[in-house]
Amino acid sequence: MTKKKVLLIEDNPDDVELTLRAFKKNNIVNQVIVAHDGIEALDYLFGTGKYEGRDITDTPAVILLDLKLPKLDGLGVLKRLRSNENTRLLPVVILTSSKEDQDLINGYNLGCNSYIRKPVDFVQFSDAVKELGIYWILLNELPPAQSMARK
Amino acid sequence: MKTLKSFTGRITTGIIIINLFVYLMVGLSLYQLRITYDQQVELSTQNLARSLELSISKIIDKIDVALLGIVDEAEKQLAAGKINQQSLNAFIALRHKRISELDNMRMAKPDGLISYGSPAPAAPLQTIADREYFIELRNNPKAGLVISKPVKGRITGKWVLIVARRVNNRDGSFGGVAYGSLTLEYLAKMFSSIDIGKHGSITMRDKDLAIVVRHPETNGVCSNIGMTNVSKLFRELVESGQTSKTYKAIYPVDNIERNYTYRKIADYPLYINVGQAPSDYLAPWRKEAAAWILLSLVFTVVTLVSARLLHKQRKSEMLAMERLRSISLYTRNLIEASLDPLVTISKDGKIRDVNEATVNATGITKENLIGSDFSNYFTDPDYARAGYEKVFSQGSVTDYPLTIRHSSGNITNVLYNASLYKDEKGDVAGVFAAARDVTRLKQTEEEIRKLNEELEERVVMRTAELRKTGLELQDSQRALINMVEDLNGANDKLNLLNADLLRQKNAIEAANQELEAFSYSVSHDLRAPLRAIDGFSLAVLEDYTDKLDEEGKNYLNRIRAASQRMSQLIDDILGLSRLGRSEINITSVDLGELAAEITEDLKKIYPDRQVETIIQKGIMVKGDRRLLRIALENLFSNAWKFTNSRPEARVEFGVAKTDNGPVCYVKDNGAGFDEAYADKLFTPFQRLHSTEEFPGTGIGLTTVKRIILRHGGRIWAESEQGKGAAFYFTI
Numbered sequence: 001m002t003k004k005k006v007l008l009i010e011d012n013p014d015d016v017e018l019t020l021r022a023f024k025k026n027n028i029v030n031q032v033i034v035a036h037d038g039i040e041a042l043d044y045l046f047g048t049g050k051y052e053g054r055d056i057t058d059t060p061a062v063i064l065l066d067l068k069l070p071k072l073d074g075l076g077v078l079k080r081l082r083s084n085e086n087t088r089l090l091p092v093v094i095l096t097s098s099k100e101d102q103d104l105i106n107g108y109n110l111g112c113n114s115y116i117r118k119p120v121d122f123v124q125f126s127d128a129v130k131e132l133g134i135y136w137i138l139l140n141e142l143p144p145a146q147s148m149a150r151k
Numbered sequence: 152m153k154t155l156k157s158f159t160g161r162i163t164t165g166i167i168i169i170n171l172f173v174y175l176m177v178g179l180s181l182y183q184l185r186i187t188y189d190q191q192v193e194l195s196t197q198n199l200a201r202s203l204e205l206s207i208s209k210i211i212d213k214i215d216v217a218l219l220g221i222v223d224e225a226e227k228q229l230a231a232g233k234i235n236q237q238s239l240n241a242f243i244a245l246r247h248k249r250i251s252e253l254d255n256m257r258m259a260k261p262d263g264l265i266s267y268g269s270p271a272p273a274a275p276l277q278t279i280a281d282r283e284y285f286i287e288l289r290n291n292p293k294a295g296l297v298i299s300k301p302v303k304g305r306i307t308g309k310w311v312l313i314v315a316r317r318v319n320n321r322d323g324s325f326g327g328v329a330y331g332s333l334t335l336e337y338l339a340k341m342f343s344s345i346d347i348g349k350h351g352s353i354t355m356r357d358k359d360l361a362i363v364v365r366h367p368e369t370n371g372v373c374s375n376i377g378m379t380n381v382s383k384l385f386r387e388l389v390e391s392g393q394t395s396k397t398y399k400a401i402y403p404v405d406n407i408e409r410n411y412t413y414r415k416i417a418d419y420p421l422y423i424n425v426g427q428a429p430s431d432y433l434a435p436w437r438k439e440a441a442a443w444i445l446l447s448l449v450f451t452v453v454t455l456v457s458a459r460l461l462h463k464q465r466k467s468e469m470l471a472m473e474r475l476r477s478i479s480l481y482t483r484n485l486i487e488a489s490l491d492p493l494v495t496i497s498k499d500g501k502i503r504d505v506n507e508a509t510v511n512a513t514g515i516t517k518e519n520l521i522g523s524d525f526s527n528y529f530t531d532p533d534y535a536r537a538g539y540e541k542v543f544s545q546g547s548v549t550d551y552p553l554t555i556r557h558s559s560g561n562i563t564n565v566l567y568n569a570s571l572y573k574d575e576k577g578d579v580a581g582v583f584a585a586a587r588d589v590t591r592l593k594q595t596e597e598e599i600r601k602l603n604e605e606l607e608e609r610v611v612m613r614t615a616e617l618r619k620t621g622l623e624l625q626d627s628q629r630a631l632i633n634m635v636e637d638l639n640g641a642n643d644k645l646n647l648l649n650a651d652l653l654r655q656k657n658a659i660e661a662a663n664q665e666l667e668a669f670s671y672s673v674s675h676d677l678r679a680p681l682r683a684i685d686g687f688s689l690a691v692l693e694d695y696t697d698k699l700d701e702e703g704k705n706y707l708n709r710i711r712a713a714s715q716r717m718s719q720l721i722d723d724i725l726g727l728s729r730l731g732r733s734e735i736n737i738t739s740v741d742l743g744e745l746a747a748e749i750t751e752d753l754k755k756i757y758p759d760r761q762v763e764t765i766i767q768k769g770i771m772v773k774g775d776r777r778l779l780r781i782a783l784e785n786l787f788s789n790a791w792k793f794t795n796s797r798p799e800a801r802v803e804f805g806v807a808k809t810d811n812g813p814v815c816y817v818k819d820n821g822a823g824f825d826e827a828y829a830d831k832l833f834t835p836f837q838r839l840h841s842t843e844e845f846p847g848t849g850i851g852l853t854t855v856k857r858i859i860l861r862h863g864g865r866i867w868a869e870s871e872q873g874k875g876a877a878f879y880f881t882i
Contacts, residue, residue, distance in 0.1 A: 018686040
């Protein structure tokens, strides 16, 4: 069985690079799929557009979602995920620079599983990525509905 | 219902006893009556037997006298030679005439031929030579009077009893027999004339107890003659020689039991026996008994029916009582449930009844209250009395103010509502009064009254002041008119300015919106490059460490430190800008408690610091708890920061009373600052110390000031370089 993938939705190439580096430094070797805007992320998850024909039962172990995104912002993506039967229960971690109360409240209201503010200090950032990797990829058990969908 | 059961038991027992008694009494009296009847019938048979004996013996005596006369005459004629038939016949006829009971009187010659008599025998002469009595008299000169067994007359053909005597010749030899024939029919007639009941009997028997005459005759006329069938008892009694006896026996011929009395008829060999049957003489007793039994049964039925009715009535009474009791309990419970003291008062002012609330209000037990004077329990008894008297005279009172005195001395101000209540006949029974506790109402009234007084005073004062001012105003008025004219001119300018202000206000609102968008953008977009700078600097340090000398590494570290500091600055600026925009949520806040929480947190964050904290508790203010916490956090973390060089650091929080109201303070014994620059403390990004000495962004105190200002307070600081600082604020 191949390792489950991680979907990173992030438009800033620097942040993509740093996130991937953090994964690598913490020995998290799962394949990371990068979507650079909200639409691309949805295409990947629903097997449309650029990802036409992709096996959509191959769902990521966790989705790392930035809020400020081109075309469709992070909260918009979250809303679409939660209203679709196949992606309803996927673990979503919001990973953002924003510390605005309103963003936190909206994120949790729409059903994100976790909310992490990206620290400027890379050491702290790396630690945060490590923690969430260990938790969401290694420890967390997916709901049975997801297991059924994968077969 | 228990009582109903016992009532049922009592009534049942009562009925059984009464009925038993009645039946016993009836039984006893019937028994007595029966005995009386028996005694009466014994007496009756005895009397009858005696009178019959007398009658019959008299008849026989009479016959005997007549016979003796005839015997004498016949013996006289025989002595004279021979009997003169004619004269003897005449003699006998004379005697016979006097004894109507006799069918005939005759005399037979020694050969037995009936030769003389009345009525005179006609030829051919009949003989009685074969008759027993003739033979006995012929053979026994001393036989005396002989009474025969019933015989059928040879001349008359009638059943008769022959009463006979011997006639002697002069020499004493047998000269014939003189006799009288007593017809049994006569006796039977005599017997039948006596009422001895349908089943009674009168019997005449001879010495062998053979029947001579019996009434009634069981099988027709004379059918019973000669029957010797008698009860064993009767025979034994006679054989034992008793001449008279009353007894009870069953006559074997007709099998009827009777009460008998028999008597021997004088010295004659005859017995008379009178018997009366219970079926006859007890008939009236039976009727009476039946009547009594019927009456008793009627009595039983009547008692049962009345008991049933009584029981029914009692049951419905008890049900009604039970209903009444539960209704009464319900109403009583309502009365007791009332929180208002309720009381009923009789016409003489005595308390009749009270509820629990009254007991509570007076502190006196219900038992002691009832019967005592209503007016006793008030501070003004006369006024209390006047109150209920007013109810009696006018029908009711409302909101009658009284003061109840509790036994402990406490007083309760109440308003009484009272009215008359009536008894079941509709007559006035007394006063029903309900009190309402108005202590609190009164207090409020008192306060309002005081406030009104103060207000009036103030109005008076103010009026005086105004009057004074009025005079001054008149002077000023003129000056004012002048000024108004000037102002009119200025007003035009003001209008222009107002329009300008409105424009500016709109511009500010637009700017605010922009600022908000800007802040959001700053928080995201300014941080991303900083993260890149920091991240890639670290990447270079890690990946190319062998290609960098110490200086290069130092520069990269400085780049990283600078970017992190800038990130902190961005956060602080954002926080400050949010302060101005967020809404204030006013509640009651304990600043002392907040201060204690914050210092506890600081002690946890800096476990290696030894800081003595003196926190005054219970400083209550009205404000936004979240904002006040931010302000105190800043003040305390400053105090913590500036005392870090002190081995005996001390931080104090409290409130001081001043002429201008309470002032809160945060004091420390830290580095302090030069008072000359005190006004710069609260300006953003202004710092009085180097970053190396005391790190910070210079936003903290600005934040504090903005929070205090938003609460309408003031903040200022006092210090002396090196001797600690004190921050004061009012809310």
